Amino acid sequence: MTARVALLLVSHSADLARGAAELAGQMAPDVLVRGVGGGPDGGLGTSLDAVQKELGEILATLAEGPVAAGEADGGVVVLGDLGSSVLTVEAALELDDELAEHVVLARAPFVEGAVAAAVTAHGGADLTAVLASANASAAMYQEPDEQGAAPSDAAAPGDESATSRTVTVRNPLGLHARPAALVSRKVAELGAAVTIDGVDASSVLQLMALGATQGRELRVEATGERAAEAVTTVVEMIDGGFGEV
Amino acid sequence: MALDAGWAERWVRRTADAVADAKDELTELDRQIGDGDHGENLHRGFQAVVARLDDAAAERGGDEADDERTVGDVLKLVATTLMSTVGGASGPLYGTAYLRASKVSGRAQIDPPAVVAVLEAALEGVSSRGKATVGEKTMVDAWQAAVDAAEAAAGDGGSEVDVLRAAAEAADTAATGTIPLVATKGRASYLGERSAGHEDPGARSTALVLGAAMAAALSGPTSGPTSGPTSGPADPRSAA
Numbered sequence: 327m328t329a330r331v332a333l334l335l336v337s338h339s340a341d342l343a344r345g346a347a348e349l350a351g352q353m354a355p356d357v358l359v360r361g362v363g364g365g366p367d368g369g370l371g372t373s374l375d376a377v378q379k380e381l382g383e384i385l386a387t388l389a390e391g392p393v394a395a396g397e398a399d400g401g402v403v404v405l406g407d408l409g410s411s412v413l414t415v416e417a418a419l420e421l422d423d424e425l426a427e428h429v430v431l432a433r434a435p436f437v438e439g440a441v442a443a444a445v446t447a448h449g450g451a452d453l454t455a456v457l458a459s460a461n462a463s464a465a466m467y468q469e470p471d472e473q474g475a476a477p478s479d480a481a482a483p484g485d486e487s488a489t490s491r492t493v494t495v496r497n498p499l500g501l502h503a504r505p506a507a508l509v510s511r512k513v514a515e516l517g518a519a520v521t522i523d524g525v526d527a528s529s530v531l532q533l534m535a536l537g538a539t540q541g542r543e544l545r546v547e548a549t550g551e552r553a554a555e556a557v558t559t560v561v562e563m564i565d566g567g568f569g570e571v
Numbered sequence: 572m573a574l575d576a577g578w579a580e581r582w583v584r585r586t587a588d589a590v591a592d593a594k595d596e597l598t599e600l601d602r603q604i605g606d607g608d609h610g611e612n613l614h615r616g617f618q619a620v621v622a623r624l625d626d627a628a629a630e631r632g633g634d635e636a637d638d639e640r641t642v643g644d645v646l647k648l649v650a651t652t653l654m655s656t657v658g659g660a661s662g663p664l665y666g667t668a669y670l671r672a673s674k675v676s677g678r679a680q681i682d683p684p685a686v687v688a689v690l691e692a693a694l695e696g697v698s699s700r701g702k703a704t705v706g707e708k709t710m711v712d713a714w715q716a717a718v719d720a721a722e723a724a725a726g727d728g729g730s731e732v733d734v735l736r737a738a739a740e741a742a743d744t745a746a747t748g749t750i751p752l753v754a755t756k757g758r759a760s761y762l763g764e765r766s767a768g769h770e771d772p773g774a775r776s777t778a779l780v781l782g783a784a785m786a787a788a789l790s791g792p793t794s795g796p797t798s799g800p801t802s803g804p805a806d807p808r809s810a811a
Contacts, residue, residue, distance in 0.1 A: 365658025367615070371608075374654040374662070409758060413663035413700055417654050420667065 329357045330392035330400030331447040331456040332384045334429075335440050336377055336411040337363035338370045342436075350440040353507035353530065354448035358387060359440070363411070372406075372414040378425075381418065385428055399452035401428040403443050403460055407436045428453075432460035438531055439463045445507050445530040449514035459529075466531045489554045490547040493561040497570035500539035505568040506530045509560060518556035520548040527560065573680035574731050576638055578787050579645035580624055585783035585790075587617035593779055600772035604759040608659050609772040616657040616665070620649050642681050642689075646673035660757070661773060664697055664710065665780075671696035683725040686734045690718045690781075701756065708754035708766060710773030716745035717781050735785040742781045746774040 333350060337343035343361030351359040362380045365371020384402050392400050406412035412431070419426040430453060432439055439460040446459035495501060501509070510530040513520045522544050525532040538544055544564065548556040590597070590613050597610030627648075631638060646669045654666035671692040676685065694714040698704060703711045720741035724734045747770065754766035757773070 365612075366656050367658060369658070371612070371658030372662075373658065374666075410658070410660040410663060413660055413667075414654070416700060417663040417666055417670075420670065421651070421654070 328387070328391040329354075329447045329450060330388065330397040331443075331451065331453055332358035332388055332400075332402050333360070333440060333443055333447065333456075334377075334380055334384060334402055334404045335359070335361040335436065336372060336404060336415055337361065337407045337436065338365075338372060338409075338411055339407075340364035342407065346437055346440050349437065349503075350444035353441055353503060354444035354511075357444050357447045358384060359444055360384060372411045374414050374418055377414055377418050378422075381425055381429055385425075399454070401430065401453040403447070403453065403456050404429060404431045405434055405436055405439050405443070405460060406431065430457050432457055434460040434463050435467075438466060441503070441507075442529065442531050445510050446514070448507075448511050451514070462529075463531050466535055488547060488549050489557045490545055491557050491561050492543050492545050493564045495538050495540055495542045495544065495564060497567040498540050499570065500542065501533055501536060501564075503530075503534060505564075505570075506533035508568060509533060509563055512559060512563060513556065516552060516556045516559060518548045518550045518552045520546065520556050520560060522546050522560070573682050574642065574686065574788060575680045576640040576642055576645050579642045579676075581787035581790060582784045583617070583620055583624065583645065583649055585787050586780050587621045589779040589783050590614050590617050590776065593775075597772050597776055600770055600775060603769045604754065604762055604766045605772060606659070606758055609661055609776065612657045612659040613661055613665075613776055616653040616662060619656040620652045623648060623652055641677045641679055643673040643675075643677035646670075646676060646689075649673075660701075661776070664701055664773070667696035667700040668693035668714070669696075681731075683729060683731055683734045686731055687718070687721045687725045690714070690721050690738055694718045703756040706752065707756040708749045708752040708759060708771045708774075709756050710771070710777045712749050712752075712771070713742040713745045713774040713777035713781075716741040716748075717777070732785065732788045735781070735788050739778070739781040739785040742774075742778040746770060746778040749774045 335343050335346045337346065340363040343363030347359045347361030351357065360380055362376050364373065366373045381402060388400055404415050406415055415431050419429060432443065442463040443456050443460035447456045497505065507530050510528050510533055513528045520527040522533060523536055525536060527533060546557050546560050594610040594614045597613065598607055601607050601609035650666045650669035650673060653669065654662050672689045675688045675692045681689065697714050698711045701709060701711065703709045705712055705715045717738035720737040721734045724737035729737070749771040750769065751767055753764055754760045754762065759766045759771065
């Protein structure tokens with residue numbers, strides 16, 4: 327099954343684009359993630375022709391898969407790294423109105439935005455949600471008090487519907503990229519507001535930023551109708567060690 | 572004398588020559604405050620434009636009476652070719668300038684107010700694509716000065732040549748004027764204060780582009796460098 331939103335990662339460097347696409351793709355196997363980079367002469371730079379070709383191929387693939395299956399609001403979220411890659415994508419969209427209807431350019435850190443967008447897209451999110459997820463990834467570098475309403479408000483102590491449990495990280499590498507992606511995808515699927523140690527558990531980047539290594543005790547909290555089920559599910563995932571113990 | 576597609580083509584060919592001559596100078600300027608590829612990238616782009624103009628001229632069989640192109644047609648070809656071949660930031664920036672300019676020049680001939688409109692559209696393209704404004708040590712500094720001078724010249728009832736001369740001279744002065752500035756946009760901004768004391772390569776190349784526009788208007792249609800094949804009706808494509 328292919329998710330309805332695909333990603334195109336545009337870099338000055340072909341190697342960087344390929345590497346970022348590999349990283350994001352590994353964390354979201356159902357999402358079509360492509361990378362393109364390098365100038366028309368093969369050196370560092372960006373090629374309009376190559377960007378247009380990739381976008382055309384991705385849209386054709388989506389048209390055969392999710393769109394043919396009746397899924398609407400899909401498309402391509404593009405991330406660029408610096409200067410000319412961003413400008414080239416904007417130029418491609420200005421040249422082709424049809425492209426601009428299905429393709430949006432994120433304003434996000436290249437790697438973090440790609441990972442966040444890929445994981446969100448994996449859950450079947452629409453174009454707007456995947457774009458928002460990429461754009462929100464810049465916030466992981468802000469001080470906690472700059473991040474706006476803390477997600478833990480949703481599960482504040484005293485909230486009648488809040489449920490919480492603690493669980494200990496068992497796998498040696500802890501909540502690294504792959505487990506964080508598994509948890510955040512599951513949380514998005516459950517549709518409950520879940521936090522782990524106060525951070526939004528549907529955000530793969532926030533989970534990774536916890537730096538939760540083996541032996542750390544985590545507090546899993548959730549609110550909403552399916553809170554109890556969500557907490558149990560997440561606790562079992564973490565306790566299960568993600569197939570790494 | 573109104574300006575037509577022949578002028579636009581001469582403009583572009585003269586730009587290619589000017590960029591070829593200044594390639595090393597532009598690259599040196601860019602090496603000081605950027606990534607050192609401006610001259611080479613722009614040269615490659617304009618050489619590709621010339622090659623496509625040559626192909627189009629050959630297809631017309633050398634008979635310029637068959638030239639039904641508008642000014643905008645020529646500028647659109649420049650836009651798409653630069654975007655596809657330049658590779659660095661100047662590709663989409665110049666590409667967008669020519670693209671926006673082509674949208675306001677879809678006519679056989681343009682008069683002084685229309686020349687101003689072409690320059691305004693180019694400025695708008697560069698500043699919106701690059702999200703830059705005047706004083707940030709970018710090519711916008713040269714484009715804005717050119718537009719202001721062109722508007723004044725057209726307002727005084729100047730000819731096409733007057734308008735383009737005013738634009739070219741203002742762009743040249745503005746390019747020199749970027750030397751003391753501290754860059755706040757583009758790659759040079761990473762250098763902060765250290766960018767002062769160097770001329771912005773994009774502003775310099777803008778001055779070259781507009782200088783070529785004036786020279787093309789002065790040179791007139793008869794001395795066109797392009798003429799395509801001069802002997803016989805043989806299909807020019809067979810020689811490729």
